[in-house]
Structures are given as structure tokens and as C-alpha cells.
Amino acid sequence: MAVEAPRMARWFSRRDIDTYPRGWVQVGLLVLVIIANIVANYEGELAPVAPLLLPYLKLTLLGYGLIVGLTTVVSGIVSLLVGARFDRYGRTFFVAVGTFVTSIAVFSMILVHTTLDFIIVRLVMAIILGLVLPATTGLVRDFTPRVGRALGFGLWTFGPVGANFLAAGVAGATLPLFHDAWQSQFVIMGSFCFVISLVVAFLIRDLSPGLRAQIVHDQEEAQLAALRAREVKETVANPRMVYGSGRIWALAVGIVLFLLVYYFTTAFGPLYLSSAFKYPAAEAASIASYFWLANLGSLILVGLVSDWLQLRKLFSFIGVIGVFVFMFFWIRLIGHPVPPSTMILYTSLQGVLLGIGFGPWMALYSENLEDIHPTLQGTGWALWSFVQYVLAGIGGAITFLVVTAAGWAAWLDICWIGVVIYGILIFFGRGPWFHRPARQPGTERNIVS
Template identity: 65%
Template structure:
């Protein structure tokens, strides 16, 4: 295995179209890996066939998240030690097989098995793909790079919602049809990634690249450097890293709600059809993707991260007030599209620059510990998602969905405080 990995090392820092191509491969690989969580469009019609209640489904989502959390925390140091490429290739191939396997699911036990397999792959692929994005992007360009990385989780949601909205009526609302369509897509992408993806050599992974002017010196330094993986305790013991990781997850509670339960919420509360609810959800994901790219580009131009994230927090707090007051009222199609799009934009403003901030704080600790640091974020994400998935519908059943959105509001406010823990300028960057 290691001979194959080493034979595909890149010995010079990628620039130009080579870098663009490698980033594109990481993004489409991330779309496949994140298909584990993109079952939301078919949940309203799949659960009755599997004799599952919404509460039971919430506990399955929670169990999947716990598995992903544990796997991510274990795999992070291994990915830093052996490189990212092998884990990404293996992950995309197994995910494609698992998506096809969903077509053969006929009961709750089979569904849980396949879902947990997908959760394992997601736990490995998050630190691997985020590590590759950092490897292939200098600090000037990092926010845009990570904004494109989010085309994995966000793009998978958008793709699943869009495909479901367009094809479910044509296939008589059979949920199995969606896994056939997406299985074909995942398999094609997995094969492309397996043949074309590459990895930086260990010496290059140990470098910090500020901008394109550093490339020549970085290439020379990597030849002279005998890379040594630093102790993972440097990251695991950092309050700053844990605070940033937990804070962003609290901010993204509304995102995770939309990911797992968005169409179910729209069909349950506003009585939309599954196809129409999926169409509404697709506007949320499209707006989120656009915001991540635009704000990432602005953040890189100004070399500022924290102020953009803070603007996203303030905007989301104001939005939640109006979003909660929609419950119990008739909402026109145009209004629902507007609200879904606006929430996607605000979450993108808060999240994209944060990813660059988190990566740079990890580099400041030690450049060889990127996957380990992102594994902490994946662990925090999945643990809190497990808790949220377990209590969402019990809280909504007893107190209404407005109570759960109050929890999301509080999470965003806490994140607004924890942003101050991260190192980085607020209004003026140190380097032009």
C-alpha cells in the first residue's frame, strides 16, 4: 500500500491548473463521502416502508454521528502520518458500494448496518479531504479553497435535494430510485478519483505556504527537511482548537437540522409534498454554496477571517427571530424560497472564513498536524449532532419546533463569543 502511495507523491508544490485539478478532485470526492448524510429528501417516504418513526430515525442519525466521531478521532493522526490519498480513494469506493446497497434495504436492521458503514467512511474522509485542501492551498486562497471543500457536504445535499425534486415524481415516489441514480454518480466519481488523485510528499506537507511568492523557497526547503510528525498532544491539548471546533458546531445547529430533517420539517409543519420540500431545500444549499465561495474570496482578498464569521453570527441571530415566527402561518412559495436562501447565505458567511481561521491556527501549532486538528472538529461535530439528533423531535413534540430553533439561536450566540479565542486579525491583516 505504502509503495503505491509513495509512487504518487508530488515533489513540487502544485500551481496553476494542476492545483485547480487536484482541488476539483478533492471536492468531488468529498461530495461522494458526504452522501452518508444526504438521505433527507427520501426520509418522508422511506420511513413508513421501514416502519420507523421520526424519533427512532433521530436516534439512528445520532448513532451514525457517534461512529463518525470516534472514527475521525482515531484516524486523524494516521492520516497525518501516512498521507491523505489512500484514505480518500478507499472511502469513495466503499461509499459508492454502500449507496447501491441502500436499494436492497428492506428492514430497520439492514438500514442501520448500511448507514453505519457510510458513517465510518465519513469519519475517515473528513480529516483526509480537509487535509488535502490545506495542502493544496496557500494561506492567501485558503478560505476560497475551504469554501469549495464545502461543496462536498453542501453540494451533496443540493445534489440529492435537486435530483429528488426533479425525479421522484417520474419514478412514482419510490425512494430506491434515488439510490440507483446517486449510486451511479458515486461510482463514476470514485473511479475518476482513484486514477487521478495525488498527495504531497512528506517534506512539502511540513511547510507553511503564505502565498504564491513562497512556492520556490518551499520547494527548496522541502528537499532539505527530514519531516517529523509532531506530537498530537500539541493539538489535543489546545483549548483554542477545541473552543473553535465546538463553537462552529453550535453555530451550525440550524445547518445540521436542515441536513437531516429539513424536508421532513417542511412536509410536517407546512404540509408541502416531498418533491416540493426537496425543491425548497435545494435553494438553501445553492445559496449556501454561493455564499461560501463569494465570502471566501473576499476573506482571502482582505486576509481577514474573524470579522466575516462574526457578521454571519449577527445576521443569523436576526434571521432566527423571523424564521421562528413563520411556524403556524401559511407561507407562500416565494417567501419560503426567500427564507431558505437567506439562511443558507448567513450560515455560509459564518462558516467559510472560520475554516481558514481554524486551519491557520492549526498551522501555527505545527503544520504536520492538520488532519489531527480536523479530526477534533469532526469529533465535536458528530458528538453534538448525535445529541441534537436524539433530542430534536422529543423537544419539538413536547414544546414545538420553535423551542428547537431557540436552541439553535443560543448556539449561534455562544459561537459569537468563542470566535474571540482564535488567533488572527479582526480589521487589518499583518501581511498585504
């Protein structure tokens, strides 16, 4: 029996579009997804001020790590619980409501005076992130055919990347102006997030359910997809087709292990730089911003090339090799004085290599989900969100246990092992290594497990 959607979700569904977006319409919809993703990735707003916030709250590194880790796990649990509703109700309902609530939560950080206050605000943000992330990834797949999808997902990463780059850059530029008052950053970022949430709520659109059920190879198929969509009467497929797929689990777990160092940089980057290399808080935030800028640039460039060649696994594996070699030298920098200009080069290179490994994977994952069933994108991205936030949350919770006992290098060694495991698990993904795949008709669908 069908489950009736909430009233607000039905209001958003009445705005569905039944033609495949092309040209400036497609660009505009992707921009809305990207800026919504920036708002939802609240960690970016928190990380640059962590060196100032922790002493204010009298919070230890270990306590901060536990809070970060446990609230991150909450995001993953929320994603899994919502699961197929991302496909059944559409994506925009979750995106619009989530960005608005997040903007209010960012503002509320101004009122934080105790550790309990901080935990409550983070918990609200974590719940919303668990709702928004699978919805935005589903929208990127909906708005981009397979030729162009890696670039689309590369631009999507400007959410987590852009949130960190924007907040780190703003903090580096404005903290000195406000005499290192951390509350100033939440006034600035809260104002930005609130305006963006209103724009997203009124302009974002979903594809119609029939159109979401289509596999579109390139823009030439867009018009045909719209015609086929009018004949589609099927409902959302059984989510167990995704949950029971070993291939999907391998890809989801593998990329999360690869990105352990990325999650570390997201949550603790400026804190790590100020602690391990003794940079002032504003300078650490400024240096960290170069990581995100380089990461974004590489995601766009490798997305273009990956879309042209349609070789997702090859580029991801190149990223694995690059990060593996880089971290061998990166770990050995700890404890040695590094000039800021040199550290900028190191952090930028790290951002480039992680982008090479991650961007094509997102296209690979979405295409593997399509091959199972095109109506299960939201379910599949919810599964990845669950794996990502649970593993990253556990990692965040134990980071400073490891650091306190054995130093920063010990945790980065764990991240290094994660890179190696991902290099093995990527072989489970379905897709070519060296030969561009032959074009398949959009009506074909291979059911795989």
C-alpha cells in the first residue's frame, strides 16, 4: 500500500518538471543544489573557529573529537532511516526544509555558552545533514546524463569543499577584524545560509517520477527520455535491491576509507595545523582554504576528462596511487617547522589528489545504482551516507584517543591504510578500466547485485 507523502512534500511535488533540463535550466538547477549543499555542510562553518571555540567552552581535544564523532554517526542513522523516502517523495522537500533549519542552527551558535549547548546545536545540524546529503546527490544524478555526470558531481562537492573554503577564507580575513571573536563567524555565515535557504526553497525543482526512472546517456537522449517518461507507470523499486548488493556496499565502504584523511581535514584541519605546526588560528584557517580550492579545481578538471573518456575506475585508482605516495611524505613532516608558503603547496597537492580519487567515484557509484534500478538513487545515496557518517563518525570519535596516545602521525597512518583498502575494493565496481564503454539505449536496464 502506498504511503501518503507529508502535505509540504505534496506541495513541492506539484512543482515537478516533466522535461529533461538542458542548457541554462540545467545549470541553474545544479547551482541551486550546490549552494544548498554548502549550507547543509555545517562542519565547514565550525572547523575554522575550533581553535578559539574549544578554550571558550573549556573543551578538550578528546571531548571535541567525541562530540564530532557521535553527532556524525547520527547523520548516518537518519539517512538510513529515511532511506527510500528520498525516492518516494522526491528530493526537494528534504533540501528546502533542511537548508532553512540549518541556517537557524548556525545563527544559534551565537547563543552557545556551555558544552551542552554546543552538543544540542550540533545534533540538530547532524540530523538535517542526514536528510539533505542523499537528496542533493540524487538531484545531481537526476539533472546530469552519464556524459557530464562526473563534472556534475565534481561541482556538487563544492558543497562540503565550498563550505570549508568559504568559511576558512572568511575566518582568515575577518577574525582579526573582530579581534578573534568566534561568534562573529556565525553571524556572517548564518546570514549567508539564511538567504540561500530562501532562494533554494522557492526555486528548486524535482524531475517527475517518470523522468527520474529514465537512464539518460547524453543530452541527445534528453528529449527521448521525456517521451519515455510519459509512458512510465512503475513505482519506486524495492530498496532491498540496493541494500542486498555487495557491489554497492564495497564501493560505499571503500570510498569512505579512502576519504578518512579528507574527513580529518574537514573537521580538524585548521586545528591540526595550529597544533602540530604552531600556526596562529587565522593563518591556519587561511592555509586550510588552499586545500579546498585545489580540491575543487581538480574535481572539475578530472570530471571533464572522466566524462569524455567514461573511465571512472581508472581515474579513481590513479587518485589512490597519488594519495598513497603523498601521505608517505606528508606524515614525515610532523614535528618539523614548515614555512607557510611550503605548507600551502603541500595542502594544495593533497586536495588535488583526493579530488582525482573521489570525483569519478561518485559518477561510478550513481551508474552502478542505475544499473540496479534507476528509481533507487535516493536509497543508494542514503546507504552511502550511512556508511560515510558512521565510519567517519567513529573515526572522528577515536581520532584524539589515537593522537593523545601516539601522536598525529599514528592517526594519519590509519588513514593511509584506508587508502590501500579502497584501492582493492574499487575492483568490485561495475565499469570499464581502459576502453570507453559502448553507448547503450536509455531504455535498457541491467538488474545486478
